[in-house]
Amino acid sequence: MATPKTPDEHSVGYVEPKSVRFDHKLELARAETSLPHYELVYETYGTLNEQRNNAILICHALSGDHHAAGIHRDTGTVGWWDNCIGPGKPIDTDRFYVLSLNNLGGCSGSTGPTSINPDTNQPYGGDFPTVTVPDWVNTQKELADHLGIERFAAVVGGSLGGMQAMQWAIDYPERVANALLIASAPKLSAQNIGFNEIARSAIERDPDFIAGETPKTGLALARMIGHVTYLSEVGMAGKFGRKFQENQAQSTKEPMFAVQSYLRYQGNKFVDRFDPHTYILMTKSLDYFDPAEAYGGDLVETFRRATARFLVVSFTSDWRFSPQRSAEIVDALISAGCSVSSAVVESADGHDSFLLDSPRYFEILRNYLTNVADNL
Amino acid sequence: MRSDLEFIASLVHAKSRVLDLGCGDGALLSYLAREKSVTGYGVDDDSSAIATCLAKGVNVIEHDLNEGLSRFPDDSFDMVLMTETLQATLEPHKLVRELLRIGQECIVTFPNFAHWSCRIHMLSRGTMPVSTHLPHQWYNTPNIHLCTVKDFDELCASLDLRVIDRFVVDNDYQSGRICTWWPNLFGATAFYRLGRQ
Numbered sequence: 001m002a003t004p005k006t007p008d009e010h011s012v013g014y015v016e017p018k019s020v021r022f023d024h025k026l027e028l029a030r031a032e033t034s035l036p037h038y039e040l041v042y043e044t045y046g047t048l049n050e051q052r053n054n055a056i057l058i059c060h061a062l063s064g065d066h067h068a069a070g071i072h073r074d075t076g077t078v079g080w081w082d083n084c085i086g087p088g089k090p091i092d093t094d095r096f097y098v099l100s101l102n103n104l105g106g107c108s109g110s111t112g113p114t115s116i117n118p119d120t121n122q123p124y125g126g127d128f129p130t131v132t133v134p135d136w137v138n139t140q141k142e143l144a145d146h147l148g149i150e151r152f153a154a155v156v157g158g159s160l161g162g163m164q165a166m167q168w169a170i171d172y173p174e175r176v177a178n179a180l181l182i183a184s185a186p187k188l189s190a191q192n193i194g195f196n197e198i199a200r201s202a203i204e205r206d207p208d209f210i211a212g213e214t215p216k217t218g219l220a221l222a223r224m225i226g227h228v229t230y231l232s233e234v235g236m237a238g239k240f241g242r243k244f245q246e247n248q249a250q251s252t253k254e255p256m257f258a259v260q261s262y263l264r265y266q267g268n269k270f271v272d273r274f275d276p277h278t279y280i281l282m283t284k285s286l287d288y289f290d291p292a293e294a295y296g297g298d299l300v301e302t303f304r305r306a307t308a309r310f311l312v313v314s315f316t317s318d319w320r321f322s323p324q325r326s327a328e329i330v331d332a333l334i335s336a337g338c339s340v341s342s343a344v345v346e347s348a349d350g351h352d353s354f355l356l357d358s359p360r361y362f363e364i365l366r367n368y369l370t371n372v373a374d375n376l
Numbered sequence: 377m378r379s380d381l382e383f384i385a386s387l388v389h390a391k392s393r394v395l396d397l398g399c400g401d402g403a404l405l406s407y408l409a410r411e412k413s414v415t416g417y418g419v420d421d422d423s424s425a426i427a428t429c430l431a432k433g434v435n436v437i438e439h440d441l442n443e444g445l446s447r448f449p450d451d452s453f454d455m456v457l458m459t460e461t462l463q464a465t466l467e468p469h470k471l472v473r474e475l476l477r478i479g480q481e482c483i484v485t486f487p488n489f490a491h492w493s494c495r496i497h498m499l500s501r502g503t504m505p506v507s508t509h510l511p512h513q514w515y516n517t518p519n520i521h522l523c524t525v526k527d528f529d530e531l532c533a534s535l536d537l538r539v540i541d542r543f544v545v546d547n548d549y550q551s552g553r554i555c556t557w558w559p560n561l562f563g564a565t566a567f568y569r570l571g572r573q
Binding site for chain 1: 427429434436449
């Protein structure tokens with residue numbers, strides 16, 4: 001049995017999720033139905049200062065949740081971005097008040113497909129309305145209002161999280177001082193949507209899903225597909241190569257290569273913690289994301305609304321959200337006259353790089369945010 | 377503040393929108409922002425330069441100049457600056473033309489390889505000049521396209537560029553009579569403000 005995790009000096013320590021219920025009707029950008037009320041689960045780390053100007057919002061990606069840092073006492077679960085958030089870490093909780101939430105439609109406590117539909121008294125499941133990035137930004141703004149945060153010092157996110165940070169800067173320019181867009185894109189390419197479609201099909205074609213049961217096979221398969229695209233060829237070669245399994249396969253049904261059993265493990269682990277309808281919802285939200293759509297498809301025109309300073313970070317081996325896609329964001333921001341910095345970090349870890357600790361990546365975040373903190 | 381940067385700042389129009397190619401630690405841009413209300417971006421491909429710019433709050437774009445400048449649209453900046461960088465690029469002649477596509481004007485500075493100290497070094501020792509200003513050995517220098525004031529004048533003429541200003545200074549960044557009299561012999565660093573014809 002693994003030793004339970006205990007917080008060290010750079011950890012925010014044991015944390016407990018909080019939740020808030022909003023008792024008003026929520027209209028959604030791409031859904032015909034609205035939600036009569038909704039609940040958001042969130043965590044906070046650090047202290048909101050007197051001027052209330054040191055708040056950082058963390059936006060999670062496809063499979064993330066509100067538990068970004070610290071440790072849950074009961075389960076020993078460490079936050080998904082604990083390496084980056086904490087006292088003395090790049091997102092320094094000695095200086096910033098950090099807010100992280102589970103997005104609407106998620107499956108970690110916020111209102112989503114696993115919540116009870118008041119019309120039927122059954123879980124929403126596939127009836128949960130389509131939620132898109134602008135809807136998340138609107139609900140995050142409600143949460144900010146609830147916590148008395150007028151303006152975020154920074155909104156930070158990787159991948160789908162970066163899309164939310166971008167949307168914030170466009171939709172609520174006066175409420176975002178800095179937007180940090182990591183391993184993100186201005187909209188998905190057809191290839192990228194294609195990968196999401198394969199993942200969704202894996203779930204939707206699972207006989208258990210069709211029968212209204214948990215599609216264990218399909219969800220695991222969706223995760224395996226996703227996972228491969230979040231790694232890089234060179235990274236996988238380094239990690240697994242053509243290594244065989246330690247316990248050699250006895251039959252052709254058993255995995256032979258180490259990479260096979262790794263992917264199977266990742267897929268099966270995911271089934272225990274994730275909801276298939278949320279997976280479909282999150283991937284659709286990725287696919288729909290296109291902030292320029294409301295501005296005649298012109299990204300430069302879109303960014304003219306933004307007043308935030310931007311930091312755009314990408315990773316060399318990330319082919320799902322490649323440096324080229326980040327460069328599109330940067331170039332549009334420059335043309336729009338926005339304040340922007342960008343860095344392309346050498347990494348072999350593919351799209352996953354944005355979650356991993358690497359010296360240059362963390363130096364970039366640290367330097368940028370230290371300057372933000374110094375100028376609050 | 378390095379005196380060369382101060383010198384360049386005197387050539388930059390106040391409140392202009394600039395692109396500083398090979399911006400290094402961002403000293404020029406932060407000086408220009410403070411003293412002349414200039415806005416803009418630095419461009420560099422050195423990771424420590426980028427980290428320093430970010431710490432100072434200077435806008436910096438990670439980009440290798442040798443990949444070209446096609447990502448920057450025509451006339452997108454008032455001025456494009458390139459200080460002591462041209463000599464380290466793969467195709468300086470193409471880059472200079474690009475600077476004036478992107479910006480109305482550009483400022484280019486470079487070390488003058490025909491400075492008397494370089495000439496004496498070559499004459500007396502017969503080896504490639506090494507100095508405090510050009511500290512590298514021939515085999516590891518980033519300065520792969522060193523040139524002289526005369527070379528650059530000829531390049532500007534052949535590319536049909538308008539030389540708006542030219543200052544040639546000595547090692548103390550003084551533009552004395554002797555530098556003006558024989559710039560290609562006594563000038564250590566050359567500053568050019570260029571425009572389109």
